[in-house]
Amino acid sequence: MARAGRHREQLWSEVKEEDPEALVSYANYPPTEYLDLSFLDLLCFNVFLESRHDYDAYLARLQNLAGNRPLFITEIGLDSRRNGEAAQASCLDWQIRQAFAAGCAGAFVYSWTDEWFRGDEDVTDWEFGLTARDRKPKRSLSAVRKAFEEVPCYTHQAWPRISVVVCTYNGSRTLRDCLEAVGRLRYPNYETIVVDDGSTDGASDIAAQYDVRLIRTENRGLSAARNLGWQSATGELVAYIDDDAWPDPDWLTYLALTFLKADYAGVGGPNIPVADDGETAACVAGSPGGPAHVLLSDSEAEHVPGCNMAFRKSWLEAIGGFDPQFRQAGDDVDICWRTRERGGKLGFSPGAMVWHHYRRTVRAYWKQQIGYGKAEAMLERKWPEKYNSRGYATWAGRIYVNGILHTLSLFRGRIYQGTWGTAGYARMYQPAPNLLSFLPLMHEWQLINLVLAVLCAVGIVWKRLLSVSPVAVMALSLSLVPAVFAALRARLPASAKSPIARFRLRVLTAILHLTQPWIRLWSRIAFSLTAWRVRRFPTLSFPWPRKFGLWSEEWLEGTQVLESLESQLRSSGAVVRRGGDFDEWDLEIRGGLFGGVRVSTVSENYGRGKYMLRLRSRPWFSISGAGTTLLLLIASLGAGWDRSFYAAALLGALSIVFGAITFRSGAVAVGAIHRALIKLDFESL
Secondary structure, X not given: OHHHHHHHHHHHHHHHHHOOOOOOOOEEOHHXXXXXXXXXXXXXXXXXXXXXXXXXXXXXXXXXXXXXXXXEEEEEOOOHHHHOHHHHHHHHHHHHHHHHHOOOOEEEEOOOEOOOEEOOEEOOOOOXXXXXXXXXXXXXXXXXXXXXXXXXXXXXXXXXXXXXXXXXXXXXXXXXXXXXXXXXXXXXXXXXXXXXXXXXXXXXXXXXXXXXXXXXEOOOOHHHHHHHHHHOOOOOEEEEEEOXXXXXXXXXXXXXXXXXXXXXXXXXXXXXXOOOOOHHHHHHHOOOOOOEEEEOOOOEEEEOOXXXXXXXXXXXXXXXXXXXXXXXXXXXXXXXXXXXXXXXXXXXXXXXXEEEOOOOOHHHHHHHHHHHHHHHHHHHHHOHHHEOOOOOEOOOOEEEEOOEEOOOOOOOOEEEOOHHHOOOOOEEEOOOOOHHHHHHHXXXXXXXXXXXXXXXXXXXXXXXXXXXXXXXXXXXXXXXXXXXXXXHHOOOOOOOOOHHHHHHHHHHHHHHHHHHHHHHHHHHHHOOOOOOOOOOOOOOOOOOOEEEEEEEOOOXXXXXXXXXXXXXXXXXXXXXXXXXXXXXXXXXXXXXXXEEEEEEEEEEEEEOOEEEEEEEEEEEEOXXXXXXXXXXXXXXXXXXXXXXXXXXXXXXXXXXXXXXXXXXXXHHHHXXXXXXXXXXXXXXX
């Protein structure tokens, strides 16, 4: 498999050396779907499926394999010899229409005529042609002609009205390009609303030159501007696009088709980096931290970025619109979570494309990451149940960065090929990412690297600590190797033709990969979203096991009491997790990375409707917190024994810090559960 992929990549490189501007692809088949062809300029597949449902589902999968690249279906068709001309015409009609409805860049019918040969021999038992061997047209020819005339959609479709909302704040540099493209949309029933959120750079003057409804307001933030947009909309669908993006002419058409196909509350699409935006922007586009969609399946989303999303106006009214506290970022994550919490579904349309200007300078990229870090902290305070103890959002779906599935596993996937290779669709199944795979992307991992560097520096005064050096080198390599690998695989702009220019851009890409976690970490620390954070509660309780009881003269379901306890804890801001099917505890409350408390319950029936619910709380401390504290303490004592008092003092101080954080994590969680139990009339036993 690897050799086959490398051979095709070598052929691609040879073509590019001769003609750098040429578009190169390879016509693939489902049985070899697992080949890594990410280097190709566009993706081509030959797909012969006779079921509409299977065909539509496979096209959605291929679009996610293609990412931001165009997808061509290079062979479709049906054998009229076995199925009849009527079936062939009907099949080709929906195959073409669904290919374009799925956002494909094109489709090729196999073939023009029934006269065909292979290996210098005529093929006589297949009749895939649009014409017979004597070139007499078959019924499929007129069906194909009509289908191609009407794609990407039926011209007689009853289209819903859509309100396009462009929110801008000092976006004069890119707003004109955005509105020019919006004005060229091939959609029969839409309006454009521009909300100027207190711009001071003449953005309103630019918007006034176009056929738009301009709304000026004082600067109140992005969410408030989005709310003003949908509240002023006359369409049943509201489509949002950023002022630094511009849409494909069929953007609204694909959004509308997706809404018409299923009862989605919201729909999003790809945001593709602008190709000629400059060399630095190309490096930024290939770096972490950019807008990405999260998919639960090939067509259903868990999150869609705000630069390209649309919602039913009725849903925005039902959930109260956007939360005004999110002034710069995070509004799209919040609206998607609230939509799904209320039972709504989000769709993803690969054809609903917008081109997005990424940051053109390193400084602007770093500033963006600081803003995203602030938004993460705000989201975590509002949605504590969506974040783990280390302060990272947990997603049920898969993250697609630049349209490509973002896989973190360090191990090779496995190919499903069936017994003796008989599987018709050989797919690559990636193993679940493990902690080692996530480490280079974790912001706190960079702080661990810093601590190891400090310990190595302390080794100057206490030589025994120099033994940490190999560990520090290994830790640094875990950050450096993925950054270098990503830089080598990055797509560079066509303007970088010389080896020196390409090397310079790859170095810049690697630097952005290395610095992004540090910038985001600084922002998370500044806004109190870190692995060592603890909840701020009025009181702390000493973390030891305790028992409580709830007496009732009427029968109570234990699950109802636990739900009330869970609701009380969440309303107080605690991070609560339910026990799983094999856990011996019912609820877990986390006070931070290094500690928490677990609650278990048992019911006692005293007859005549009398009931006692007994509850036991047990604090727990993580091995990483307690173990690190103990190791630092032992190292401090060792340094003191060797009379290296400076090293002993530093190591002892670090031990105290880790110990205090660990202890307080448990105390915070215990205090939270105790207060919640008192409010629910539990008594200490």
